[in-house]
Amino acid sequence: MSNITVCARFRPLSSKERSNYGDSVCIHGIDNESFIFKDDKEENFKFGFDRVFYEKSEQAEVFEFLALPIIRDAFNGMNGTVITYGQTGAGKTFSMESGISNRAVGETQMNMASSRSHCIYIFTVQQELTKEKRVKAGKLLLVDLAGSEKAEKTGAEGKVLEEAKTINKSLSALGNVINALTCGSPGKAFHIPYRDSKLTRILQDALGGNSRTALLCCCSPSTSNSAESLSTLRFGARAKHIKASPHAHCSEESNAKKHGVYEATKDESMERILNKLKSENKALKTRIAAGGKIDAFHKEAGENGYASIVHKISDRLSHLIKLLPLLAKMTTKILIVQILTLCSIILPKANSVVFKYPAVFNFGDSNSDTGELAAGLGFTLDPVYGRTHFKASSGRFCDGRLIVDFLMDAMKLPFLNAYLDSIGMPSFQKGCNFAAAGSTIHQATPTSVCPFSFDIQVNQFLHFKARVVDLLAKGKRLDKYIPAVDYFSKGLYTFDIGQNDLAGAFYSKTIDQVLASIPKILEEFETGLRRLYDEGARNFWIHNTGPLGCLAQNVAKFGTEPSMLDELGCVSGHNQAAKLFNLQLHALCKKLQGDYTDSNITYVDIYTIKYSLIANYSRYGFDQPIMACCGVGGAPLNYNSGISCGQTKVINGTSVTAKACSDSSEYVNWDGIHYTEAANQYVSTQILTGKYSDPPFADKMPFLLDLKNKKHPTKRTKRTPLLRAYLDSVGIPGFQERCNDAAAGSIILPELLDQGGGNFWIHNTGPLGCFAHNVAEFGTDPSKLDERGCGDFEDLIISYVDLYTIKYILTANYSQYVEQPIMTCCVVVGAPLNHNSRISCEAANKYVSTQILTRQYSDAPFADKMSSSS
Numbered sequence: 058m059s060n061i062t063v064c065a066r067f068r069p070l071s072s073k074e075r076s077n078y079g080d081s082v083c084i085h086g087i088d089n090e091s092f093i094f095k096d097d098k099e100e101n102f103k104f105g106f107d108r109v110f111y112e113k114s115e116q117a118e119v120f121e122f123l124a125l126p127i128i129r130d131a132f133n134g135m136n137g138t139v140i141t142y143g144q145t146g147a148g149k150t151f152s153m154e155s156g157i158s159n160r161a162v163g164e165t166q167m168n169m170a171s172s173r174s175h176c177i178y179i180f181t182v183q184q185e186l187t188k189e190k191r192v193k194a195g196k197l198l199l200v201d202l203a204g205s206e207k208a209e210k211t212g213a214e215g216k217v218l219e220e221a222k223t224i225n226k227s228l229s230a231l232g233n234v235i236n237a238l239t240c241g242s243p244g245k246a247f248h249i250p251y252r253d254s255k256l257t258r259i260l261q262d263a264l265g266g267n268s269r270t271a272l273l274c275c276c277s278p279s280t281s282n283s284a285e286s287l288s289t290l291r292f293g294a295r296a297k298h299i300k301a302s303p304h305a306h307c308s309e310e311s312n313a314k315k316h317g318v319y320e321a322t323k324d325e326s327m328e329r330i331l332n333k334l335k336s337e338n339k340a341l342k343t344r345i346a347a348g349g350k351i352d353a354f355h356k357e358a359g360e361n362g363y364a365s366i367v368h369k370i371s372d373r374l375s376h377l378i379k380l381l382p383l384l385a386k387m388t389t390k391i392l393i394v395q396i397l398t399l400c401s402i403i404l405p406k407a408n409s410v411v412f413k414y415p416a417v418f419n420f421g422d423s424n425s426d427t428g429e430l431a432a433g434l435g436f437t438l439d440p441v442y443g444r445t446h447f448k449a450s451s452g453r454f455c456d457g458r459l460i461v462d463f464l465m466d467a468m469k470l471p472f473l474n475a476y477l478d479s480i481g482m483p484s485f486q487k488g489c490n491f492a493a494a495g496s497t498i499h500q501a502t503p504t505s506v507c508p509f510s511f512d513i514q515v516n517q518f519l520h521f522k523a524r525v526v527d528l529l530a531k532g533k534r535l536d537k538y539i540p541a542v543d544y545f546s547k548g549l550y551t552f553d554i555g556q557n558d559l560a561g562a563f564y565s566k567t568i569d570q571v572l573a574s575i576p577k578i579l580e581e582f583e584t585g586l587r588r589l590y591d592e593g594a595r596n597f598w599i600h601n602t603g604p605l606g607c608l609a610q611n612v613a614k615f616g617t618e619p620s621m622l623d624e625l626g627c628v629s630g631h632n633q634a635a636k637l638f639n640l641q642l643h644a645l646c647k648k649l650q651g652d653y654t655d656s657n658i659t660y661v662d663i664y665t666i667k668y669s670l671i672a673n674y675s676r677y678g679f680d681q682p683i684m685a686c687c688g689v690g691g692a693p694l695n696y697n698s699g700i701s702c703g704q705t706k707v708i709n710g711t712s713v714t715a716k717a718c719s720d721s722s723e724y725v726n727w728d729g730i731h732y733t734e735a736a737n738q739y740v741s742t743q744i745l746t747g748k749y750s751d752p753p754f755a756d757k758m759p760f761l762l763d764l765k766n767k768k769h770p771t772k773r774t775k776r777t778p779l780l781r782a783y784l785d786s787v788g789i790p791g792f793q794e795r796c797n798d799a800a801a802g803s804i805i806l807p808e809l810l811d812q813g814g815g816n817f818w819i820h821n822t823g824p825l826g827c828f829a830h831n832v833a834e835f836g837t838d839p840s841k842l843d844e845r846g847c848g849d850f851e852d853l854i855i856s857y858v859d860l861y862t863i864k865y866i867l868t869a870n871y872s873q874y875v876e877q878p879i880m881t882c883c884v885v886v887g888a889p890l891n892h893n894s895r896i897s898c899e900a901a902n903k904y905v906s907t908q909i910l911t912r913q914y915s916d917a918p919f920a921d922k923m924s925s926s927s
């Protein structure tokens with residue numbers, strides 16, 4: 058029998074404690090095992106622990122005394138647990154993350170998911186004793202418990218308060234277990250309430266059974282926290298009396314048994330717990346499916362508080378290798394066979410309906426554009442964009458990954474390729490991204506920044522779907538590149554749009570007008586969503602809009618008066634508009650869910666996540682909440698709307714470049730308008746807790762971020778003989794040598810020259826006045842028509858290939874070539890015009906082409922450079 062090792066650690070006074078309560082401390086050290094504690098009534102208590110670490114203690118000391126023996130024993134097949142415990146802010150994460158886990162397994166991200174630390178790692182470590190031909194395996198749990206918190210003291214409210222409540226509940230269950238373990242009367246059958254919370258179920262081995270356990274009680278030394286510190290120390294003192302009886306685990310190798318060393322444990326309680334959880338959740342799922350007892354479901358999830366007390370750490374196998382030097386003295390071969398993090402075992406099984414989407418179709422603006430889709434309009438992203446993850450510009454308005462990238466990763470799907478960026482035959486098998494930077498929900502107008510407003514994105518989706526269905530029907534072997542037909546009904550449709558509708562409106566409207574415009578914006582959004590539903594979409598994942606007023610761009614333009622700013626330095630009016638928009642968006646989601654009972658419509662509160670990040674940036678490891686990382690001008694905003702990130706401009710004779718800061722992970726904001734990858738990652742982890750969505754639980758999304766170093770996929774295309782339209786490239790484009798830009802709108806010659814374009818063959822414009830369309834529209838007055846019945850349009854450009862002449866001759870002499878000069882072939886109205894299309898039919902095009910190739914209609918200096926062989 059061996060006792061739990063219990064140590065106490067007092068951190069230094071924080072500067073806040075010093076400034077608010079002075080230097081007075083509640084402890085007086087006696088030696089490195091005992092001290093006197095003075096409570097707020099000046100009463101003295103003497104405490105003794107296995108070791109006391111005072112403020113000057115080094116992390117290495119703590120590690121070597123507390124954790125190293127346990128880690129070594131784990132390799133010898135003995136289960137081991139190291140727990141840090143204490144009030145919020147007492148130094149648990151400091152000790153665990155920068156003192157213990159980093160030395161044991163490498164850098165971790167324990168604090169990624171919440172303001173408070175709360176993580177349990179489970180490692181299974183295995184040592185192969187080559188000579189004796191046996192294997193020893195032990196589980197190692199590193200537990201950074203969430204800190205207890207007095208709500209009235211910290212002023213927690215809303216979600217933080219809810220989180221605190223569930224944490225406190227779990228911790229009180231832990232206290233009850235420890236009480237039962239230490240106060241139960243021996244010899245009498247007594248109940249240990251392990252099953253009162255998931256936390257205690259997981260720690261069952263560590264506390265009462267087969268594990269070597271060390272507990273570090275972390276405390277603030279300040280008299281202002283003496284009540285909390287006393288409670289922590291009392292908890293430690295009680296735990297000290299728990300008896301544990303660890304024993305080594307060996308593998309089931311029969312050889313080992315023969316040697317008499319192997320003693321297989323019957324106590325596989327972890328597996329038992331997991332199996333139990335599995336069956337409980339199966340039952341829960343059945344209950345939900347049967348009777349829609351969603352409330353019971355949420356209650357259970359909430360009570361056990363798993364979403365809030367545990368967070369998955371990404372796969373850190375490589376870091377485990379760092380353990381090897383620690384164990385270098387051991388002559389046996391060490392194998393680390395498995396890392397399990399608690400969340401990955403428990404959470405999905407505990408809470409989720411099976412989460413599986415075959416594909417994602419995304420709609421939005423620059424927050425989720427993965428193809429730099431405003432590029433055709435003059436935006437180009439300097440390679441400073443994308444640098445942290447993609448090493449080069451990635452088409453994303455960010456230094457690295459966007460929220461949509463993290464979500465795709467979490468769903469184990471590849472990053473989304475952009476519909477409009479399909480050159481190179483990217484795969485759309487797992488979905489397609491229709492988001493375009495600068496886009497709005499409101500229908501785009503000629504002056505819009507981006508023409509691909511939400512309605513157009515939906516149109517593009519319809520076109521995409523039709524083309525996919527068409528290609529599949531033709532039996533083309535394109536499975537790798539396009540989705541299967543049923544992906545359209547089974548896939549997830551994600552939306553993050555609306556920010557530009559509001560932000561843009563503030564440039565020309567008063568706040569009241571902006572607020573008044575919201576219902577109309579959402580009406581258009583609703584129309585688009587309903588169109589998608591009609592096309593078979595059933596799973597909708599809708600992000601609300603973030604706190605616009607906190608973007609440096611808006612603070613710079615609209616926050617010039619202090620009265621316009623809120624307590625965080627954000628423009629109040631903008632945030633007010635975002636909140637009202639979100640309120641109405643939420644109502645819309647509810648309404649649609651009511652209408653479409655066969656659908657899942659999830660609303661995600663991005664605003665709250667982002668605002669809380671800006672409010673508590675330092676708690677999440679950021680230094681700058683609003684100032685842009687990439688910009689010019691320096692503090693407080695480092696933003697100048699005239700010089701965007703990556704650009705160089707000459708100002709007053711001096712060349713100025715908007716450069717990126719050296720460490721973008723310290724900044725929430727990347728370029729004044731968009732978030733950094735670090736901030737997007739934080740927001741994504743919060744989304745994936747499921748706490749910010751309605752329906753609130755993450756039964757439609759996975760919890761876990763699986764952050765791989767994925768490269769943006771690009772594949773080379775096969776050569777095809779025909780010109781492909783840029784905008785019609787889904788499926789089998791062939792762009793290596795030619796690309797037909799005609800349909801996308803004209804590209805201006807100087808721009809092409811800038812891009813290194815070589816040979817130009819420019820058609821002038823045909824006689825527009827001969828189009829049935831124009832005659833029908835403008836030629837109602839016979840006096841405006843010429844002798845051939847065409848409108849009199851002058852000022853046509855005489856250019857290298859005189860299509861005008863060719864086409865006019867054709868119209869004049871039509872009977873030699875075709876039957877009808879003006880009336881169209883495709884029947885809509887009947888003679889004399891019969892159509893309103895502007896497109897010539899193939900026979901006429903053929904005639905025009907033969908004429909072009911005679912070169913008679915080209916400018917002499919150029920005609921001889923052209924080949925007619927094509």
Ligand SMILES: Nc1ncnc2c1ncn2[C@@H]1O[C@H](COP(=O)(O)OP(=O)(O)OP(=O)(O)O)[C@@H](O)[C@H]1O
Nearest residue numbers: 068069144145146147148149150151173174203204
């Ligand atoms: N021994 C120490 N030496 C110096 N600074 C410390 C020490 N312990 C804690 N701190 C500092 O005190 C602050 C709070 O510590 P920490 O975040 O580890 O608390 P916590 O107990 O994990 O809180 P929570 O439960 O809220 O996550 C941090 O800024 C940390 O760097």
